Amino acid sequence: MQLHVNPSDELPIYRQIMRQIIDAVAGGRIAPGEQLPSHRDLAEQLVIAPLTVKKAYDELERQGLIATQRGRGTFVSAQLPAVKPEQRLERLRDPAQRLLSQAALSGVPFEEVLDLLQEIRKGMAQ
Amino acid sequence: MQLHVNPSDELPIYRQIMRQIIDAVAGGRIAPGEQLPSHRDLAEQLVIAPLTVKKAYDELERQGLIATQRGRGTFVSAQLPAVKPEQRLERLRDPAQRLLSQAALSGVPFEEVLDLLQEIRKGMAQ
Amino acid sequence: MQLHVNPSDELPIYRQIMRQIIDAVAGGRIAPGEQLPSHRDLAEQLVIAPLTVKKAYDELERQGLIATQRGRGTFVSAQLPAVKPEQRLERLRDPAQRLLSQAALSGVPFEEVLDLLQEIRKGMAQ
Amino acid sequence: MQLHVNPSDELPIYRQIMRQIIDAVAGGRIAPGEQLPSHRDLAEQLVIAPLTVKKAYDELERQGLIATQRGRGTFVSAQLPAVKPEQRLERLRDPAQRLLSQAALSGVPFEEVLDLLQEIRKGMAQ
DNA sequence: GTGGTCTAGACCACC
DNA sequence: GTGGTCTAGACCACG
Secondary structure, three states, rough: OOOOOOOOOOHHHEEEOOOOOOOHHOOOOOOOEEEEOHHHHHHHHHHOOOHHHHHHHHHHHHHHEEEEOOOOEEOOOOOOOOOHHHHHHHHHHHHHHHHHHHHHHHOOOHHHHHHHHHHHHHHOOO | OOOOOOOOOOOOOHHHHHHHHHHHHHHHOOOOOEEOOHHHHHHHHOOOOOHHHHHHHOOOOOOOEEEEEEEOEEEEEOOOOOOOHHOOOOHHHHHHHHHHHHHHOOOHHHHHHHHHHHHHHHHHOO | OOOOOOOOOOOOOHHHHHHHHHHHHOOOOOOOEEEEOOOHHHHHHHHOEEEEEHHHHHHHHHOEEEEOOOOOOEEOOOOOOOOOOHHHHHHHHHHHHHHHHHHHHOOOOOOHHHHHHHHHHOOOOO | OOOOOOOOOOOOHHHHHHHHHHHHOOOOOOOOOOEOHHHHHHHHHHHOOHHHHHHHHHHHHHHEEEEEEEOOEHHHHHHHOOOOHHHHHHHHHHHHHHHHHHHHHHOOHEEEEEEEEHHHHHHOOO
């Protein structure tokens, strides 16, 4: 797994890390149960402070996406947190709304949005 | 147009205002040329500081979405800001990626994501 | 509200702070909606690093007990997080088990445990 | 006696072991004089490192709850460690406080807490 | 080696 | 003023 980070991005560094790990898990590029690099190693690799990586790991753990074991390491949860059926679609409303707003403002027709989604979908491991 | 604001939200208040106005314009609920409430009125209505609304208006003006005419008020630009063709799709990559990741983690199949988009699209135009 | 902290305690400082705030809210000594001291002020008062207080506040916010508003301050949630009925008793099983184990090992008869609870209960604002 | 261990738990594994043995003795499920499994056997059963179990046994021995006899094995002390009278109630204050706070926050009335204690008490003796 | 905590500063964004 | 983020170290506990 290759992470990269942009300190001048508006999004905080620890959020950038979170999002990349979330995307990697969602895309199947990291398997459930797999071990993540120690927060110190990852910090060294990204040339940032260890605490910053740890903050990202801590947040992800609270979301149930990963689990840490003291003295052993950090692992992607074997059982990803279940989303209640009635919440499943609700969670998508906001990101979907954002996508369509941005498309409308940019003058991108609806069909091209669908094409883009298809393209991204192929990039994600099934 | 009815705006809502949540002071506890992670997104800054002025950004919440910006996003709602952007969404309203993109969705056609505010027409180009239409007048917005004065920043003082809107602040009173939302029970927040006038400076906060002004910051949102200033930022939107910088983006070219609205324009203030001294002594007359603030209006949605008759001509929406042009987006360079090569940027059009790039601006959608990020929100599209986020939508698909969230869907994958929530266990929502791709087809239902498309259905959701269709549904939201219908709601926007009216 | 008077907090105190013991750096040599086995329980981490940020946990000590969390527990005292939880107890104060549970005991009614802090009312819902009330503002907490800024994490910097509290840190100065307790003679510890601001980040340590902030970590306590962050955890409590994730639990829904308090809410922060950028630029304004930190407040006890007006609406305390609801506990599902089926979880209410389950959450008490572990602490209750611990209490009785400790009592049995210390040779304190069951009746005296009940007396102690009555006494503590009086100390908590109703 | 059946022990369980959760590596992701906040409580260190050796502490989890300690607590379960303490609870078993306090609840009468292990009688004074009874033999405990060797730390190697227990480690194998729990799929953890033998050193971890040994640490738990060592700590319990330091507290006087168990005693090892070189070449024979580890046994629950016939005589439970004496607790100084003035300490007896003090040791209960903390767990009692925690129980009541949790109850208050969960909306469980005091009477139901007492009922729960009665119920657990019955389960311990058998 | 791992994660867990803590410090003493700094700079920024927000209201 | 407030909270939000980040740094570059340190020490401890755990397995």
